[in-house]
Amino acid sequence: MVSMYSLLFNCNKNKTFIIYHISCTPDFNEASIEIFKSLVKKFPRNVEIIIYNMGNHFSNRKNKRYSQAAYYRILTPMFIDSDRAIHLDGDTLVFSDVNEMYNLDFNDNYILGIYDYFSNGVDYLGLKSKIFINTGAILLNLKKLREDNKVFELLNLTKSNTYLFQVDQTVFNYLLYPKIGRLPSKYVIFNFEDKSDIIVYINRLRTKIPIDEIEQAFKNPIIIHNVICHPKIWSINTVYQPGVSNCSQRHNCSCKKYFDLWHSFAKKTDYYQEISKFTGIEKIKNK
Secondary structure, X not given: OHHHHHHHHHOOOOOOXXXXXXXXXXXXXXXXXXXXHXXXXXXXXXXXXXXXXXXXXXXXXXXXXXXXXXXXXXXHHHHXXXXXXXXXXXXEEEOOOOHHHHOOOOOOOOEEEEEOOOOOOOHHHOOXXXXXXXXXEEEEOHHXXXXXXXXXXXXXXXXXXXXXXXXXXXXXXXXXXXXXXXXXXXXXXXXXXXXXXXXXXXXXXXXXXXXXXXXHHHHOOOEEEOOOOOOOOOOHHHHHOEOOEOHHHOOOOHHHHHHHHHHHHHOOXXXXXXXXXXXXXXXXXXX
């Protein structure tokens, strides 16, 4: 909800209307649905929220690291009746309007995303691709995916492989290659600390990106995908618990900056008391 709030807070209130499609596991209760509906009350002119109960789809694929919901993205072309869609993971923050990103030319690609650290993510499946994108913030060409019946191929790969390195990310990168395009860094970047983090990132890629492009995006990001800090950027353990997180040991670690940014949005919602319990802040306050 914090990610969703950041998008709505920073959208063009006079031009942008967001339809959020939220696919949920069967145990997603009415109280949780009300949390999302609170966003409609705050932004009545800019948002509609549609909830989907996905039933038992992929219930046999959940494990300690990934829930069954991690696979729902594969079904997006089937339950969203639109030509295109932006998907955002819950650990993203949005700082500007996404209309321009939403209307990008696909150039016949099925999907647009930024390169992932794991350039070798589908090597073990026999595909040594030069393009391996992170699916945490992507633009999906739903029309083309439906026209080419790609959903059924995606589902078949999911069912036939007991191990998938990064779940849906592996499936998309393997089956949609080579019709996978790169999103310019101006739209999405990871939560880098500084230039040294950017250099490490570029050096791990099989297809290089101009460093000045990423540096410029780093100064004025539209979407930040917070994958670098562990635990996640909202957790109190990330920045205040030495010994728990590598981030807390680093000099001037950017995780504290992103922690503050995330909570600045969280405080604007109607549920910060609950959020503070979830993130561990309440425990610190009570000491």
